[in-house]
Amino acid sequence: MSVLVLNADFTPLTVCTTERAFLLMYLDKADMVSDVKNKRLRTVQNSFPYPSVIKIRQYIHVPYKSVVLTRHNVFKRDNHSCQYCGSNKDLTLDHLIPKSKGGKSTWTNLVTACKNCNAQKGNYAPEEVGLQLAKKPIRPSYVMFLRFSSKLLCEDWIPYLEHKVSA
Numbered sequence: 001m002s003v004l005v006l007n008a009d010f011t012p013l014t015v016c017t018t019e020r021a022f023l024l025m026y027l028d029k030a031d032m033v034s035d036v037k038n039k040r041l042r043t044v045q046n047s048f049p050y051p052s053v054i055k056i057r058q059y060i061h062v063p064y065k066s067v068v069l070t071r072h073n074v075f076k077r078d079n080h081s082c083q084y085c086g087s088n089k090d091l092t093l094d095h096l097i098p099k100s101k102g103g104k105s106t107w108t109n110l111v112t113a114c115k116n117c118n119a120q121k122g123n124y125a126p127e128e129v130g131l132q133l134a135k136k137p138i139r140p141s142y143v144m145f146l147r148f149s150s151k152l153l154c155e156d157w158i159p160y161l162e163h164k165v166s167a
């Protein structure tokens, strides 16, 4: 089980293991913000709530961590599905504004598309050939990417991750 670690100002910092979260709290470096319902850690004399979100006491200045723009990471952002038809087969990258029309390889101009949709789109804008995007492509922040990466997304994390989404 992973624990979401918030900075002293409640912005998401990273994700750590339960063991690490217990250690940070034990050392008085972090406080529990939210715990896992119906789960306690039992020792001989005590029982402790299981942390799902913790907040560190001392603000840590972190430089903005950006996610590297790669084919793999665009697929990951788009949940490995074609952004036009939802297929998860024969995926490729599609330039919304075609390269031939000056479209750049950027987070906001690249989407995951299957080979069929990509061929159908050709050198046109999606709306010109009747294709509709599932969602507007955005540049993911590092923390948002943790969310994409985490299969075991804890519901308690969502409020803290959502306000951090940057376009």
Ligand SMILES: [Zn+2]
Pocket: 082, 083, 084, 085, 086, 087, 113, 114, 115, 116, 117, 118
């Ligand atoms: Zn498709």
